[in-house]
Amino acid sequence: VQLQASGGGLVQAGGSLRLSCVASGRTFGRYAMTWFRQAPGKEREFVGGVTRTGGGTFYADSVRGRFAISRDHAKNTMYLQMNSLKPEDTAVYYCAADPSVIASSQAVAAQYDYWGQGTLVTVSS
Secondary structure (H helix, E strand, C coil), X not given: CCEEEECCXXXXXXXXXXXXXXXXXXXXXXXXXXXXXXCCCCCCEEEEEECCCCCCEEECCCCECCEEEEEECCCCEEEEEEXXXXXXXXXXXXXXXXXXXXXXXCCCXXXXXXXXXXXXXXXXX
């Protein structure tokens, strides 16, 4: 599968953005999908993920209550709605997918074989 992330940009603190991750192919429903981010000089970190069916979502503590993940199987797309953005949310955001990752490991970047190219989110104070 190939992943294409988009939707990043410059936003003021307190604002909102919605990122999209479009997957190629006809087997979208086989893949657990997750968002990670990497700030300058920092390691890639887990943001949140959605189960294969879309029935379950889970988030890092730093974004829970502000970010929401969803997936649209008709459009082969996963979304990340980001509200109440903070300067510390500034990072390159990556989507990842894998058909084999299990729920307990979905927050681990090394479990994913497929990655999008990243989209930059900059939050100004």
